[in-house]
Amino acid sequence: MFKLILQNLRRRPTRALVSVVAVALGVVLLLVSLGLSYGQLMDTAQRTKGIGGDFILQPSDASLFFALNSGNLPVKVQRVIEEVEGVGAVTPILAKFLGDKFHLVFGIDPESFAGVNRDLNFVAGKKFSGPREVIIDTIYANSKQLSVGDSIQLLGHQFTVAGVFRQGTGARVLLPLSTLQELNGTPDKATMFFIRAKEGSSLEQVYDALQGRFENYRITKAAELQAMIMDSTPVFKQFVSAMVFISVTISFLIILLAMYSTITERTREIGILKALGASRTYIIQLILNESLLICVAGVVLGFGLTYVAIQAIFSAFPSIPVTITLFWRVASVVVALAGGLLGALYPAIKASQMDPVRALSYE
């Protein structure tokens, strides 16, 4: 049977190739789109976690996507938080989304930030010491070809790069809190507070204490950040479902079309097989295995093309994170195979039900 399948594919190489490429494109679409969106979300979650601390305090209606929030929390709330039992350190952060550059900048207070963050690791330079200095992460530095001492334009002003830190802490660009407050028109305001519990204290107890004191605020545990970002992302689940649906549909339609035309062309061959005594199951297996082979080839090609696409994205946009989890790799295989097999099912059943005499007289 395998020989017959291979020879049939070899006999119609263009159609086989087009089918394989179409299945591959379904795989690429699924992996790249989800890789980009997951990458963005996970990168956001990891960099937020990278700021350090155990909790984030925000206004009750705030989003974990800091770009969506305004800075309307008074910085003096910091003192109230510090008074809560079990709190060790608090730092205010003002987030500002730069639409023209399509990235976030954080305004930080270096002193209190150091109390919460323990991972800021400079690869060049040092933290800022003046109001017109910024520090940038390695990805931003590489993508913009910037190094210590260079100037950059932010919010209509010139800044000097004071240091470059290893990526993974907050935003790609950090600047003094007071400077950003001034440029943002929100003096003495912050978007959120990052809070570190005292060493040895119970995180649950500190969380309860914070909840008790700030019952009208949103308090997020850093440990739950990643899951919460995934869950709270607007229409993310719908987006994932849509991508899966599109990918399944591509495989389904292409294989349906390819197999339907193949059984029409091979009507006489199916008649011969039936005359030889091939059962319905044999004919169904023949068509399904042929489509399975196309799908497997499509998946392999799809993985290869996905790798090429990701490399192309990285070289064009080095700061864009792409994360393709093992789950989605496996899911893309399942989606392509399921779509293909479903698409082949109708032609396979139709072929198995052909009248052998009519099939043998088909020209």
Add this chain to the structure above:
Amino acid sequence: MNKKRITRKRVVVSVDDLQMVYQVGKVEVPALRGVDFTVQEGEFVAVTGPSGCGKSTLLHLIGGLMRPTGGRILIDGVDISSVSDVKRTEIRRRMMGFVFQSYNLLPTLTAQENIELAKQIQGTGHHEEGGAREILQLLGLEEKMGHTPSELSGGEQQRVAIARAVISRPSILLADEPTGSLDSDNSRMVLDMLQGLNEMYGQTIVIITHDSEAASAADRTIEMRDGKVRKQGQNVLYAMEEKHL
């Protein structure tokens, strides 16, 4: 020349008041109007008659490729006109071998692969790879076993088709105009082959033919006209030999 000893054996095909009516739109077209005959094990029977007399319909019905609208067909005692499609397929797989006028080899496979595929479908094991090779050697097609049908002459293709039909030792070999597309030399070769199978291995054969030479190769001829058996009888040569036995 027939050299086989004729010993009457069991009936392998029994056709009893067989009727077949095709529905063409709203019109009923009768193809068989009550056909009766039997074929014994080891017999070589030719069914002759003009075009449209129902010969091919008869062959397709005996082969279980269609279901009759009336009457019965017993194959080895099993009434294939009343069994399910699955059972008919199983009987066809186990007991029938087909040879067609247009050879009907699978165009993408080589001669050897065509034969091996038949063995695989018929469940006689594709592990016995020698089978296909052996039979092609016997047919003098050893050098052509790696050739696809388009690389073979008509005569060669028909010989491969016969090899494919008998590779699993079917109870009955059904041939529909096996020499209809061949020149006289190749026709003779194919008929010799069929006679050889019948004489050497006792292969039961039913052929449909227009060709009087092909019909004369058989032990018995059934002549059909207008969907009925007009007459049937043993061929002269065969009858003479039988008489002398």
